[in-house]
Structure formats: C-alpha cells, structure tokens
Amino acid sequence: MREISVTLGERTYPILIEAGSLNQIGERFLERFSIDSPVLVLTDDNVARIYLENVQVALEDAGFRSWDYVITAGETSKRLEVVSKVYDFLIEKKAPRGVIVVGLGGGVVGDITSFIASTYKRGVPYIALPTTLLAQVDSSVGGKTGVHHRGEKNVIGTIYQPQFVLIDTDCLSTLPKREFLAGMAEVVKQGAIKNPEFFAYLEHHYRDILNLEQDDLLKTVGDCCQLKSDVVAEDEFDERARHVLNYGHTVAHALEGLTGFRHYMHGEAVSIGMVAAAKVSLAVGKCSADDVVRQERLLRSIGLPTRLEKHFILQLLDHLYADKKRVGDEIMFVVCTGIGSADIWPVKPERLVELLSAI
Ligand SMILES: NC(=O)c1ccc[n+]([C@@H]2O[C@H](COP(=O)([O-])OP(=O)(O)OC[C@H]3O[C@@H](n4cnc5c(N)ncnc54)[C@H](O)[C@@H]3O)[C@@H](O)[C@H]2O)c1
Numbered sequence: 001m002r003e004i005s006v007t008l009g010e011r012t013y014p015i016l017i018e019a020g021s022l023n024q025i026g027e028r029f030l031e032r033f034s035i036d037s038p039v040l041v042l043t044d045d046n047v048a049r050i051y052l053e054n055v056q057v058a059l060e061d062a063g064f065r066s067w068d069y070v071i072t073a074g075e076t077s078k079r080l081e082v083v084s085k086v087y088d089f090l091i092e093k094k095a096p097r098g099v100i101v102v103g104l105g106g107g108v109v110g111d112i113t114s115f116i117a118s119t120y121k122r123g124v125p126y127i128a129l130p131t132t133l134l135a136q137v138d139s140s141v142g143g144k145t146g147v148h149h150r151g152e153k154n155v156i157g158t159i160y161q162p163q164f165v166l167i168d169t170d171c172l173s174t175l176p177k178r179e180f181l182a183g184m185a186e187v188v189k190q191g192a193i194k195n196p197e198f199f200a201y202l203e204h205h206y207r208d209i210l211n212l213e214q215d216d217l218l219k220t221v222g223d224c225c226q227l228k229s230d231v232v233a234e235d236e237f238d239e240r241a242r243h244v245l246n247y248g249h250t251v252a253h254a255l256e257g258l259t260g261f262r263h264y265m266h267g268e269a270v271s272i273g274m275v276a277a278a279k280v281s282l283a284v285g286k287c288s289a290d291d292v293v294r295q296e297r298l299l300r301s302i303g304l305p306t307r308l309e310k311h312f313i314l315q316l317l318d319h320l321y322a323d324k325k326r327v328g329d330e331i332m333f334v335v336c337t338g339i340g341s342a343d344i345w346p347v348k349p350e351r352l353v354e355l356l357s358a359i
C-alpha cells in the first residue's frame with residue numbers, strides 16, 4: 001500500500017493506493033469510524049453494476065449500515081436537481097450529522113458526492129473511492145466539488161476535503177480504453193509541469209501503463225497524487241500555485257466549447273491543448289524545440305490526438321475572451337519552461353490566436 005498525505009493543516013488527509021483495496025474498505029472504515037454511523041454510497045449505474053455490491057458487502061461485513069444511491073452515468077447528472085433528490089433521500093432516511101458519504105466512481109460521482117457531503121447538515125464526513133484514471137490522478141485530489149448550472153461548467157461548488165481517499169488501481173481494468181487514454185493526458189501534464197524524472201519515466205514506461213502492469217499503475221497514480229497534492233498543499237484555495245495545473249487547458253476548454261463538448265473527451269482536448277501550449281512556449285522563447293517534440297511524441301505514442309485543426313483557430317477567439325482565468329484583458333496562459341516546469345504568462349487573446357495560427 002502506498003500512502004500519500006495531503007498536507008492541509010487540520011484538514012490533512014491520506015490517499016491510500018493499492019490494487020484490490022476496495023475489498024478492504026470495511027477495515028479502513030473501522031480504523032476511523034464507529035459502526036453507529038450509517039454510510040451512504042453514491043455511485044453511477046455503470047460503476048454500480050461492477051463494484052457496488054462488493055463495496056456494500058465489505059461495509060456490512062464490518063458492521064456498518066449502508067444505503068446506496070445510484071445516479072445516471074455522465075455529465076448530465078452534475079446538476080442541482082440530482083443533488084436535491086439525494087438530499088431528499090438523506091432526509092427521508094433521517095441521516096444524522098454523522099452520516100458518512102462515499103463517492104464510488106469517476107469525476108462526475110466524485111464532484112457531486114463531495115458537494116452533497118460538504119452541504120448536507122453543513123458538512124458530513126466524505127470518503128472518495130475514485131474508479132477512473134482521471135479521478136484517481138486528478139479530480140480526487142484537491143477538494144474541488146460542484147455541479148454545472150445554466151450551461152456553466154462547475155459554477156456551483158465548494159472546496160471540501162475528504163476524510164480519506166482510497167484508490168483501487170484494479171478498477172482501471174474495467175475502464176473503457178478511451179476513458180483510460182483521456183486520463184493519461186492529465187498524467188502527462190503532471191510530469192510536463194512539475195517533474196522531469198516522472199516525465200522521463202512515462203517516456204520509457206507508457207506501454208507498461210497502457211498494459212495495466214500493476215507496479216507501473218501504482219507508481220503512476222501515486223506519483224500523480226503526490227505531485228497534485230504538493231501543489232494543492234501550497235495553494236488550497238486555488239489562487240496562485242494551482243494555476244499551472246491548467247497547462248493545456250486554455251485551448252482545451254475553448255476546443256471543448258467550440259465542439260459542443262461532444263467531439264473530444266476532456267483529456268483528448270487537453271492533449272491537443274498541451275502541444276499547442278508547448279508550441280506557443282517555443283515561439284515566445286520559453287522552451288526548446290526538444291521540449292515540444294518530447295511532449296508531442298509521448299502523447300501521440302499513447303494514442304492521444306495532438307493536432308489543433310487550423311479551422312478551429314480563428315473560431316477560438318470568442319472562447320478565449322470568455323476564459324474564466326482572464327485578468328483584465330489578458331489570459332493567464334500557462335507556458336512550458338522546459339520539461340518539468342511551467343509558468344504563467346499573461347497574454348491578450350488576439351496575440352494568442354496570432355501565435356496559434358503561426359504554429
Ligand atoms: N474536482 C476536481 O478537481 C476535478 C478535476 C478534473 C475533473 N473533474 C470533473 O471530473 C468529471 C470527469 O470525470 P471522469 O473522466 O472520471 O468521468 P465520469 O465520472 O463520467 O466517468 C467516465 C465513465 O466511466 C464510467 N466508469 C467509471 N469508473 C469505471 C470503471 N472502473 N469501470 C468501468 N466504467 C467506469 C462511468 O460510469 C462513466 O460512464 C468532470 O465532470 C470534471 O468536471 C473534477
């Protein structure tokens with residue numbers, strides 16, 4: 001078992017990573033909670049089919065009373081109407097202040113469940129059991145919760161830390177391949193912005209990871225959690241240091257918006273966005289040509305798209321104007337300053353489009 005501590009003063013919590021660990025969830029609960037506390041396991045219908053029964057049996061064998069609530073899989077469940085139905089369920093069950101709320105699933109389940117845990121009775125214990133690669137390496141670290149509203153992504157939310165995160169890397173074996181690859185984009189991003197050794201490791205071992213070799217999955221997920229938790233520990237409330245995590249995301253968000261969130265998965269758009277950001281970084285003298293080649297080669301070898309189609313570039317402008325991370329008339333664009341390091345480079349949207357057109 002690998003244990004990583006997310007160091008946030010009183011809210012410090014562990015991330016426990018091990019193959020097969022879902023089956024030991026009962027023991028992990030007994031170490032921390034009294035069996036008098038009821039447990040709500042929230043999951044989606046895909047994950048429920050594969051994992052819910054095991055988790056509930058493990059909890060019940062340990063002596064916990066457990067309820068389940070299954071939402072429809074997919075982004076459309078990230079809305080207040082769904083949250084409200086779960087509140088109804090908790091109230092009907094007379095769930096007390098000590099109810100333990102567990103999110104079993106990908107980032108959608110994680111974001112919605114942690115939002116519910118952070119608001120029901122002004123906050124109840126939350127446990128994350130992430131089952132997608134994206135959730136294991138990214139969304140389960142950092143405490144961002146939330147739902148979409150009126151077409152705005154993640155516009156209603158809180159920052160709320162779990163009691164612990166339990167990652168079972170065996171869950172990745174049932175994940176659809178395209179979902180897995182999309183998660184790999186965030187993995188590559190972590191290396192590209194924070195850790196040159198980890199990036200080099202990915203260059204040598206990406207095939208082992210794609211083949212789900214256990215040791216490589218443990219290292220990859222563990223290192224990513226460590227990297228993100230270091231960033232979060234520096235900046236829990238999303239001010240400065242966390243911003244480099246948006247590497248590749250300016251172009252990715254614009255691309256997702258332009259294509260109505262249907263054409264590219266988020267990770268695919270991030271892959272294209274990272275290569276675009278690397279090329280812009282090279283054009284303005286922030287990194288070397290080799291830094292660009294290495295990122296493009298790794299992402300392509302993994303099987304992710306890397307090409308920003310020309311016809312999108314001019315259309316990007318409106319989306320760049322709408323960029324959430326704008327300060328005044330400038331976008332806080334994240335540039336690559338060499339493999340393993342990144343920086344914030346304020347740039348006007350028109351200038352960015354000009355640079356992208358030239359790459
Ligand atoms: N809170 C944060 O910091 C943060 C960071 C990044 C992304 N997010 C959010 O995460 C969400 C995306 O998360 P995601 O990519 O995990 O998507 P997801 O939760 O929709 O999961 C993807 C699909 O895989 C299925 N699935 C999950 N685990 C499985 C398994 N082990 N085997 C088989 N199928 C499985 C799900 O049912 C779903 O159909 C977005 O809503 C995004 O906003 C949050």
Ligand SMILES: [Zn+2]
Binds near residue numbers: 270
């Ligand atoms: Zn992302």
